[in-house]
Structure formats: C-alpha cells, structure tokens
Amino acid sequence: MPQPYKINSIEEYYAAYNKSVQDPEGFWDDIAGYFLWKKKYDQVLEWNFEEPHISFFKNGKLNITENCLDRHLGTLGNKPALIWEPNDPEEHHRVLTYRDLHNKVMQFCHVLANNGVKKGDRVCIYMGMVPELAIAILACARIGAIHSVIFGGFSAQSIADRLIDTHSECVITCDGAFRGNKEVPLKAMVDDALIGCKFVKRVIVLTRTRTPVSMIKGRDVWWEDEIKKVESNGQRDFPAEIMDSEDPLFILYTSGSTGKPKGVVHTTAGFMVWTAYTFANVFQYSGDDIYFCTADIGWITGHSYIVYGPLANGATSLMFEGIPTWPDAGRFWDIVDKYRVNIIYTAPTAIRSLMSYGLGPIQGHRLDSLKVLGSVGEPINEEAWHWYNENIGKKRCPIVDTWWQTETSGIMISTLAGITPAIPSYATLPLPGVQPILVDDHGKEILENEVTGNLCMKFPWPGMIRTTYGDHERCRKTYFTTFPKMYFSGDGAFRDAKGNYRITGRVDDVLNVSGHRIGTAELENAINMHTGVIESAIVGYPHDVKGQGVYAFVIFEGSKEDMNMVRKDILETVTRTIGAIAKPDKIQFVNNLPKTRSGKIMRRILRKIAEGEMHAIGDTTSLLDPAVVTEIIKGKV
Numbered sequence: 001m002p003q004p005y006k007i008n009s010i011e012e013y014y015a016a017y018n019k020s021v022q023d024p025e026g027f028w029d030d031i032a033g034y035f036l037w038k039k040k041y042d043q044v045l046e047w048n049f050e051e052p053h054i055s056f057f058k059n060g061k062l063n064i065t066e067n068c069l070d071r072h073l074g075t076l077g078n079k080p081a082l083i084w085e086p087n088d089p090e091e092h093h094r095v096l097t098y099r100d101l102h103n104k105v106m107q108f109c110h111v112l113a114n115n116g117v118k119k120g121d122r123v124c125i126y127m128g129m130v131p132e133l134a135i136a137i138l139a140c141a142r143i144g145a146i147h148s149v150i151f152g153g154f155s156a157q158s159i160a161d162r163l164i165d166t167h168s169e170c171v172i173t174c175d176g177a178f179r180g181n182k183e184v185p186l187k188a189m190v191d192d193a194l195i196g197c198k199f200v201k202r203v204i205v206l207t208r209t210r211t212p213v214s215m216i217k218g219r220d221v222w223w224e225d226e227i228k229k230v231e232s233n234g235q236r237d238f239p240a241e242i243m244d245s246e247d248p249l250f251i252l253y254t255s256g257s258t259g260k261p262k263g264v265v266h267t268t269a270g271f272m273v274w275t276a277y278t279f280a281n282v283f284q285y286s287g288d289d290i291y292f293c294t295a296d297i298g299w300i301t302g303h304s305y306i307v308y309g310p311l312a313n314g315a316t317s318l319m320f321e322g323i324p325t326w327p328d329a330g331r332f333w334d335i336v337d338k339y340r341v342n343i344i345y346t347a348p349t350a351i352r353s354l355m356s357y358g359l360g361p362i363q364g365h366r367l368d369s370l371k372v373l374g375s376v377g378e379p380i381n382e383e384a385w386h387w388y389n390e391n392i393g394k395k396r397c398p399i400v401d402t403w404w405q406t407e408t409s410g411i412m413i414s415t416l417a418g419i420t421p422a423i424p425s426y427a428t429l430p431l432p433g434v435q436p437i438l439v440d441d442h443g444k445e446i447l448e449n450e451v452t453g454n455l456c457m458k459f460p461w462p463g464m465i466r467t468t469y470g471d472h473e474r475c476r477k478t479y480f481t482t483f484p485k486m487y488f489s490g491d492g493a494f495r496d497a498k499g500n501y502r503i504t505g506r507v508d509d510v511l512n513v514s515g516h517r518i519g520t521a522e523l524e525n526a527i528n529m530h531t532g533v534i535e536s537a538i539v540g541y542p543h544d545v546k547g548q549g550v551y552a553f554v555i556f557e558g559s560k561e562d563m564n565m566v567r568k569d570i571l572e573t574v575t576r577t578i579g580a581i582a583k584p585d586k587i588q589f590v591n592n593l594p595k596t597r598s599g600k601i602m603r604r605i606l607r608k609i610a611e612g613e614m615h616a617i618g619d620t621t622s623l624l625d626p627a628v629v630t631e632i633i634k635g636k637v
C-alpha cells in the first residue's frame with residue numbers, strides 16, 4: 001500500500017515540519033485520515049503538561065489490528081507480513097502472509113477468550129523471538145487486553161514484580177527459548193515467579209524447545225492444544241473489539257533513576273499513528289522492501305518497529321530468533337543475503353561487537369540488496385558509524401541514527417533516509433511533530449546554537465507516554481517536574497549551528513549498557529540485598545563493545561576469606577533479583593564511599609575513578625573524609 005504521508009524530498013520535510021508546528025491539529029488530522037476508524041474522533045488534541053493530560057483523537061473508535069491486518073487483506077493478502085528466521089540456520093524459516101497472520105491472530109483471540117481474557121485485562125507475555133510472540137501481542141490488541149511483554153533476560157523476581165504491578169491473571173510463555181548455543185528455560189522462570197503470584201489463573205505455554213516443563217492442572221495449558229480446540233469448535237473470525245483512541249494498548253516496564261522499573265503506558269490511536277508515520281518516513285519503506293529489525297520484541301524497538309509500525313504500513317518485517325555472533329559473526333549478513341534485505345535496523349553495541357571480529361565474517365557476502373541502515377538504542381560513535389557505512393552499506397546506503405525512548409514510543413530525532421542529510425554521531429533533525437528544546441540546569445531555554453543542554457520537548461506528539469501504570473503521580477514527577485511545562489527526556493544533547501542534534505547521553509542516574517537501560521538505584525538495591533553487603537554505589541564507565549560498562553563499589557562486611565566467591569555471589573544475587581543483563585562488569589570492594597557531610601554519595605568522583613580519569617576528580621574538600629578517595633583509587637580494578 002502506498003504511504004500517502006511519506007515525505008519525498010527535503011522541501012517536503014520542511015513543509016511538513018513547519019505545518020506540524022504551526023497547525024499541529026490540522027497536521028495530525030490529515031495523517032489520521034489515512035487510517036481505519038470505526039468512528040471518527042471529535043477533537044485532535046487536548047493537553048496540558050501540568051497533570052499531565054494528553055489526549056490525541058478524542059472519542060475516536062478503532063482497533064489497531066484492523067489497521068495492521070484487516071485493511072491490507074484486499075491488496076496485500078498474499079504479501080509476507082512476517083518472515084521468521086530461526087536461531088539455528090539449519091531449521092526451516094517461516095513466512096506468514098498478511099492473510100496467514102490475520103487468521104492466526106483471530107484464532108489466538110479465541111484462545112484468549114476461551115481462557116477468560118477480556119477487554120481491559122492485563123496479559124503478561126514472556127516468550128522468545130518466535131512468530132507466536134507477535135501473534136500473542138496482536139491478539140491481545142484485537143481483543144482489547146493490555147499486553148505487557150517482559151524481555152526474556154529478566155529474572156523470576158522481575159517477572160513477579162511486573163505481574164503484581166499489572167495484576168495480570170493470564171501469562172503467555174514458551175517452554176524455552178533458543179539463543180545461540182543456549183536454551184533459556186522460560187516456563188521454569190515463570191513457575192518461580194508464580195510462587196508468589198497466586199492470582200494468576202492461566203498460563204498458556206507454547207512449545208518451542210521441548211524442554212521438560214511442569215504443567216499445573218487447572219492453571220497451565222498448551223498453546224497447541226488450545227488452538228486445536230478452537231479448530232474443532234469451528235471458531236474462525238474474531239471481530240475486533242471497539243477501542244477508544246485513548247484506551248491503553250500496552251504497558252512496557254523501563255528503568256529510571258529511582259526505585260523499581262515503571263510501567264510506561266501507551267494508548268491505541270496515538271501510538272498507531274506515530275509508529276506508522278515515523279516508520280514510513282525514517283526508513284523510506286517502499287514496495288516489497290524486506291525490512292529487518294534485529295531488536296527483541298521485549299523492548300520498545302520491537303513493539304514499534306518489528307510489529308506495529310511496519311504492519312500498519314503493509315511492510316514485510318523480518319524477525320530473527322538468534323544472536324549476531326552464532327554460529328558465527330556473519331549471521332546478520334547471511335540473513336541479509338538470504339532474504340535480500342533492503343533495510344536493516346540494529347544497535348551500535350551489535351555493530352561494535354561485530355567490528356571486533358574484523359572483516360572476515362563479512363567476506364563472501366553480497367549485501368547489495370541493502371538500501372538503508374538504521375541505528376538505535378545509544379549514541380553511535382564515529383568509528384562504528386564509519387565501519388557500518390563502509391563495510392555494510394558500501395558507502396551507498398544512508399544511515400539513520402534514530403534517537404527515541406520507551407516513553408516516546410517512536411523515533412523523535414533522526415535523518416529521513418536519503419532525504420535529510422546524515423552526519424556521523426548526530427541524530428540530526430526532529431521529525432515533524434517533534435518540538436525539542438534545550439534547557440540549562442535551571443530550566444531556562446537555551447536559544448543559541450553550538451551548545452549542550454538538557455533535552456526536553458515542549459509540545460506533545462501522538463505517541464508520547466500517557467501515564468505510568470497505577471501511579472500517575474510518578475509519571476508527573478519523573479518526566480514533567482524537573483523542568484516545568486516540559487517533558488524531560490533524561491538525555492543531554494548538543495545542537496549545532498544548523499539545528500542538528502547530537503545526543504550526548506543520559507544526564508540522570510540511568511546507565512545504557514548494550515542499549516539496555518539500567519537504573520543505578522535499582523541495581524544498588526539488588527546488590528544491597530546480598531548478605532554482608534553494607535552499601536554500594538554504581539556508576540558507568542566507557543566500554544568498547546557495550547558503550548557503557550557497570551562499575552560497582554561495594555562495602556562488604558561479611559566473611560572476607562574468599563572475596564572471589566563473594567564477587568560471584570553478588571553477581572548471582574543481581575541475576576536473581578533483576579536478571580543477567582544487569583550484572584556489573586567490575587566490582588571493587590571498598591571500606592568507605594566518598595560522601596558529603598550530609599551523607600550524599602559523590603558519584604561524580606566515583607565516575608571519574610571508574611573512567612580512570614584520576615586527574616579530573618577535582619575538588620574533594622566538601623567530602624566528609626577526603627582520604628577515602630585516595631584509598632579507593634589505590635584499589636581500582
């Protein structure tokens with residue numbers, strides 16, 4: 001299907017941008033006109049950032065799956081919607097056309113309904129990267145249940161936290177997941193989580209790895225058996241539930257600078273319009289392009305740019321179960337050649353990891369189908385940018401460095417492939433509808449260019465966060481009070497003379513490790529749970545592959561006989577409480593932490609030590625005991 005809202009030239013970009021600022025309502029009204037509504041909205045936008053209250057397309061009625069599936073059937077019914085490449089290259093791949101996907105989603109809607117799931121219920125999904133994950137998500141959306149996908153790297157404790165916070169009575173999982181040469185026991189992890197979550201009434205388990213699992217009578221059912229029942233009942237069509245524009249579509253948990261992860265809530269219409277619009281424009285998808293996003297659906301990138309954005313545009317989305325380095329570091333490039341991929345969207349950490357294998361794994365690959373290269377998740381350093389450009393894009397594919405967040409649900413600042421100019425390490429210009437503003441630490445707008453400031457948004461866009469699940473005040477405090485009347489991203493940015501933005505990284509206590517957000521407070525809490533640990537402080541330091549590594553300073557007062565073992569025990573505690581993805585790279589045991597007289601840890605100093613920038617530690621006179629610093633420097637790992 002043609003994307004009528006696609007920008008085709010730089011002039012069109014400026015025209016769209018200007019209109020989106022001067023007449024935002026008219027701008028979004030035009031774009032929303034290209035979607036399928038069951039009832040048109042009465043008002044395009046209603047908002048204030050004080051509460052905050054954001055409503056796009058008020059009183060509109062729709063179902064996002066009709067926009068992603070049903071409306072394409074006439075023209076694109078036989079077009080591949082999803083191509084699935086399994087972990088093991090020897091296993092057969094799968095292709096689901098729009099018609100296949102539509103049928104499977106409707107079938108699974110019956111499964112959900114037969115198992116008591118209804119509109120408004122929350123459903124947690126903890127699965128590997130199999131097509132059934134996309135099917136489960138879309139079926140929830142069709143039935144009006146709010147999905148909350150949990151990344152497969154999270155621990156049982158993290159699953160339990162999310163089940164409790166969302167009060168989900170239904171969980172969808174797999175027996176296990178394949179990742180490289182490993183098998184991840186997903187169902188066993190869910191079982192551990194459920195020990196403390198008796199309110200969960202149903203677990204639907206897909207067979208993937210055939211790992212033996214316990215199936216509890218009355219609670220656990222097999223996906224395949226449930227599908228058979230639907231078939232033998234002759235249940236086929238499943239009409240899409242009528243949803244309000246502002247009905248929640250999903251909850252996705254993300255880490256912030258304080259406490260436990262928060263459930264970011266996105267709503268139906270705004271999310272749909274925003275992800276569809278940004279997908280079409282940033283990647284310049286056309287015709288039968290094969291689009292390959294390497295992210296996991298457990299993160300926002302997978303939600304917006306494997307599932308909803310591409311499908312809303314009638315695109316072919318390639319989904320990959322495995323990892324970039326197994327069976328070898330040429331895996332991505334094998335996939336690109338196998339399917340003649342036109343657009344690849346990956347993360348700087350993957351690029352840097354592949355760089356470390358040299359050019360060998362690229363040799364013997366054509367890569368000539370590629371047209372556009374994308375990057376997301378963290379700042380892409382110039383070296384990685386050039387490597388990607390020269391060795392993968394062969395200098396003929398525009399690179400889109402896309403800056404955005406779980407909270408923004410879609411790309412905010414990026415070049416439009418081949419339309420607006422790319423600059424290495426710059427995300428460049430805002431998308432139409434995005435009004436960035438840089439402010440100083442007092443919240444004063446920085447008007448001049450060639451400066452760095454705190455990156456905020458002064459106007460709403462359709463896909464923005466609506467609330468944090470069950471705690472609206474937390475949403476207000478986290479994003480809308482640091483700088484009044486603005487959405488604060490938590491990132492710093494530099495703006496050049498032409499208005500291009502270069503993201504400089506988080507300015508809060510959030511680390512970005514291999515593109516994963518890790519809250520330092522959350523990680524400290526996890527480490528402090530370990531017996532013998534008195535206190536800890538987490539900071540980031542530059543890491544060649546991960547972007548940032550995690551450095552833990554730990555005061556330990558237990559038995560010190562075998563500190564190596566203690567180190568391992570601490571890692572295990574983190575794995576249990578959050579998940580393996582949050583494990584510190586370095587642990588240094590210290591006797592004291594540098595604190596001010598009021599007892600606040602001076603992280604600035606710890607950061608400098610972790611970075612090895614001892615000369616830049618600066619003034620330590622405000623510390624309660626400056627000698628602590630010398631001692632910590634001596635013990636640096």
Ligand code: WTA
Nearest residue numbers: 376377378379401402403404405406503506
């Ligand atoms: C960082 C991922 C620089 C940033 C979509 C942001 C980036 C956080 C970029 C959000 C980029 C993401 N350049 N930094 N192109 N993209 N970030 O919520 O710090 O997992 O705040 O969303 O990743 O991470 P999240």
